[in-house]
Amino acid sequence: MARTITIDPVTRIEGHAKITIQLNDEGMVEDARFHVTQYRGFEKLCEGRPFSEMPSLMARTCGICPVSHLLASSKACDALLAVRVPRTGQLLRRVLNLGQIVQSHALSFFHLSSPDFLLGMDAPPEKRNLFALVETHPTIARDGIALRKFGQQVIERLAGKRIHPAWCVPGGVSDPLDAESRDAILAEIPHAMAIATRTLEWYQKTFRQFAEEIATFANFPSLFMGLVDEDGNLEFTDGKVRVVDSAGNIIADQLDIADYQDFIGEAVEPYSYLKSPYYKPLGYPDGIYRVGPLARLNIADRCNTPRADEAWAEFRELDRRVVLSSFHYHYARLIEIIACLEQMEKILRDPDILDTHVRAHAEPNAFEGVGVSEAPRGMLIHHYRIDRNGLITWANLIIATGHNNLAMNRGVLQAAKHFVRGEKIEEGMLNRVEAVIRCYDPCLSCSTHAIGQMPLEVELMGPRGEILDRVRRD
Amino acid sequence: MTPTTAQQARVKTLKINGRDVSASGDQTILEVARENGIEIPTLCHLSGLTPVGACRLCLVEVKGVNKLLPACVTRVHENMEVFTDSERLRKYRRMVLEFLFTERNHICAVCVSNGHCELQSLAQQQGMTHVRVPYLYQKLHVDASHPRFKVDHNRCVLCTRCVRVCDEIEGAHTWDVFHRGIKARVITDLNQPWGTSETCTGCGKCVHVCPTGALTEKGVSVAEMAKRRQFLPYLTMMREERG
Numbered sequence: 001m002a003r004t005i006t007i008d009p010v011t012r013i014e015g016h017a018k019i020t021i022q023l024n025d026e027g028m029v030e031d032a033r034f035h036v037t038q039y040r041g042f043e044k045l046c047e048g049r050p051f052s053e054m055p056s057l058m059a060r061t062c063g064i065c066p067v068s069h070l071l072a073s074s075k076a077c078d079a080l081l082a083v084r085v086p087r088t089g090q091l092l093r094r095v096l097n098l099g100q101i102v103q104s105h106a107l108s109f110f111h112l113s114s115p116d117f118l119l120g121m122d123a124p125p126e127k128r129n130l131f132a133l134v135e136t137h138p139t140i141a142r143d144g145i146a147l148r149k150f151g152q153q154v155i156e157r158l159a160g161k162r163i164h165p166a167w168c169v170p171g172g173v174s175d176p177l178d179a180e181s182r183d184a185i186l187a188e189i190p191h192a193m194a195i196a197t198r199t200l201e202w203y204q205k206t207f208r209q210f211a212e213e214i215a216t217f218a219n220f221p222s223l224f225m226g227l228v229d230e231d232g233n234l235e236f237t238d239g240k241v242r243v244v245d246s247a248g249n250i251i252a253d254q255l256d257i258a259d260y261q262d263f264i265g266e267a268v269e270p271y272s273y274l275k276s277p278y279y280k281p282l283g284y285p286d287g288i289y290r291v292g293p294l295a296r297l298n299i300a301d302r303c304n305t306p307r308a309d310e311a312w313a314e315f316r317e318l319d320r321r322v323v324l325s326s327f328h329y330h331y332a333r334l335i336e337i338i339a340c341l342e343q344m345e346k347i348l349r350d351p352d353i354l355d356t357h358v359r360a361h362a363e364p365n366a367f368e369g370v371g372v373s374e375a376p377r378g379m380l381i382h383h384y385r386i387d388r389n390g391l392i393t394w395a396n397l398i399i400a401t402g403h404n405n406l407a408m409n410r411g412v413l414q415a416a417k418h419f420v421r422g423e424k425i426e427e428g429m430l431n432r433v434e435a436v437i438r439c440y441d442p443c444l445s446c447s448t449h450a451i452g453q454m455p456l457e458v459e460l461m462g463p464r465g466e467i468l469d470r471v472r473r474d
Numbered sequence: 475m476t477p478t479t480a481q482q483a484r485v486k487t488l489k490i491n492g493r494d495v496s497a498s499g500d501q502t503i504l505e506v507a508r509e510n511g512i513e514i515p516t517l518c519h520l521s522g523l524t525p526v527g528a529c530r531l532c533l534v535e536v537k538g539v540n541k542l543l544p545a546c547v548t549r550v551h552e553n554m555e556v557f558t559d560s561e562r563l564r565k566y567r568r569m570v571l572e573f574l575f576t577e578r579n580h581i582c583a584v585c586v587s588n589g590h591c592e593l594q595s596l597a598q599q600q601g602m603t604h605v606r607v608p609y610l611y612q613k614l615h616v617d618a619s620h621p622r623f624k625v626d627h628n629r630c631v632l633c634t635r636c637v638r639v640c641d642e643i644e645g646a647h648t649w650d651v652f653h654r655g656i657k658a659r660v661i662t663d664l665n666q667p668w669g670t671s672e673t674c675t676g677c678g679k680c681v682h683v684c685p686t687g688a689l690t691e692k693g694v695s696v697a698e699m700a701k702r703r704q705f706l707p708y709l710t711m712m713r714e715e716r717g
Contacts, residue, residue, distance in 0.1 A: 048615060048616060049616065050616060050624060050626075050692070052692070052694060052695050053586060053695065055695060056583075056584050056696035056697075057584045060583065060584060166588075166695060166697045169695040169698070174695065174698065361693070363692070363693065389618035389669075390618055390692060390693075391616055
């Protein structure tokens with residue numbers, strides 16, 4: 001008899017979600033879906049507000065990566081002003097973003113995902129969390145906390161506070177960097193680098209024990225999309241869009257984000273508040289693509305910093321052309337932390353970094369503006385339209401987790417087909433399906449611009465829609 | 475000398491919070507309290523503008539009077555006994571603030587005046603930790619038609635400082651109050667977009683006397699709108715001297 005399994009709520013991700021698994025008459029998995037069940041409507045509530053409030057207003061979408069929203073929003077506002085941000089302003093924004101990626105990756109890897117690697121996918125949830133980790137692997141837990149603290153302090157030293165700073169503004173940043181803060185960050189980089197390096201070395205030795213998960217955790221061909229600089233190097237803050245297919249071919253390069261609607265379509269599915277963006281030239285749903293750490297390392301020609309490039313070369317050996325398993329998002333995050341630390345050091349040693357000309361002033365000169373940044377979870381697009389007086393008339397946000405929606409759905413189906421057996425939901429199976437989602441480190445609060453905690457519900461459903469089993473975690 | 479002026483000029487003695495203080499006859503309780511370093515919270519009051527007693531934050535207790543009196547418009551009299559701080563007053567002041575916060579949208583975190591707002595500071599000083607009445611969630615518009623300034627009615631507390639400074643100091647009387655009660659709004663000229671006002675001189679005094687993020691400069695981001703009010707006592711003095 002066919003049935004549906006629902007995993008609700010999905011835990012250790014940012015936001016609210018539910019997974020349903022549909023079984024066929026033979027009791028085999030027929031379909032699986034990832035539903036985002038929350039809604040906030042940031043795009044609507046900003047209508048009528050002055051554009052200059054947008055960076056801080058939109059950053060309230062998320063407390064984990066407000067900096068990413070600040071950047072994408074400020075860049076959209078730069079486009080409205082039609083100004084060129086002073087070079088030092090651009091560099092400072094880059095450092096802010098690098099600090100943000102380090103702290104968010106540390107949170108995702110150490111706090112949210114490492115309990116799965118260290119305590120086992122089959123361990124009961126009460127023994128598979130950060131607190132258990134502190135008891136069993138205190139060094140790793142401490143490293144995670146220290147690395148996240150480093151990233152958060154970079155944000156605080158630049159922008160005045162760790163969460164929801166208002167420092168990044170249309171035209172640049174509001175205050176220049178002082179020598180004391182620069183030196184403090186530079187002095188802390190070696191310690192952060194030591195943590196990142198030893199974690200990467202440990203992970204490189206251990207990840208192969210998850211061969212089954214690597215093979216089945218959203219391991220499928222798809223496109224990869226993200227930003228690269230003009231030379232094709234790994235890029236987090238500026239740059240243009242590159243799209244690479246599953247064979248590693250660059251199918252589009254140096255696309256201007258202002259034209260994103262030419263190459264990204266946004267489909268809406270009735271079962272989720274999260275939209276399903278797709279690569280337009282390939283249509284829906286064939287234009288499935290992934291963004292984020294895995295995508296960034298797949299599309300870039302190199303990281304362009306020595307230590308990260310060494311790790312990147314080894315990473316790219318994992319697969320013949322591009323790395324396809326979403327399990328390797330975790331690995332990619334560790335390499336990116338190293339790349340961020342190296343880039344940060346390079347920028348902070350720039351002779352212009354303490355320059356006080358950090359902001360360009362202008363009245364709005366364009367009625368429409370698009371901004372992009374690489375958030376920790378992938379490409380983040382903000383698109384605004386304003387009236388003659390500078391008030392927002394329309395806004396569209398495409399968040400990293402949205403870009404990954406189709407891929408998350410396909411990943412859940414793949415893992416469910418492999419791990420779900422029979423009519424009862426078992427813990428290990430539940431956790432593996434959930435862990436697929438966690439690879440993407442989704443931020444559902446951002447992506448539906450939605451509110452709430454992140455409980456997980458899984459429903460197992462029969463062919464006629466009857467619920468056979470349901471597991472819920474709060 | 476007329477009898478009235480003679481009476482006004484006579485020194486009066488009174489008690490504020492049990493302290494003996496002296497005042498000239500035409501002074502208000504607020505003026506006397508401030509001269510003697512006694513703090514009374516105010517919002518609509520601004521030194522240099524005519525007091526109107528609109529916000530009710532300066533309410534004080536006067537012995538022998540059952541109702542609470544606004545210190546900014548109540549004149550002192552001989553042997554008056556005033557109390558500026560009591561549990562009853564603190565309760566009323568917090569309630570006034572709660573009503574102000576619920577009537578319109580005062581979400582400080584995303585306001586351009588965050589950290590520079592008198593309403594916000596008052597709420598902190600008066601220990602307003604939460605709001606006990608439902609928010610009205612009125613959706614009011616932002617008028618950004620002026621080339622340099624904008625008015626966000628969502629942040630307005632109807633203190634009328636803008637109305638008074640424009641009328642009494644600038645002499646333009648561009649601002650006024652339209653409608654009554656919950657529907658009341660500050661308006662420019664004949665309730666038309668600010669940018670089309672023929673009387674507005676663009677001096678910006680209204681922006682700088684506004685206690686909240688209602689009147690602000692265009693282009694400022696969140697928490698950037700610090701107001702400068704040093705000009706006001708100087709301008710008032712100059713007006714008076716020229717008589």
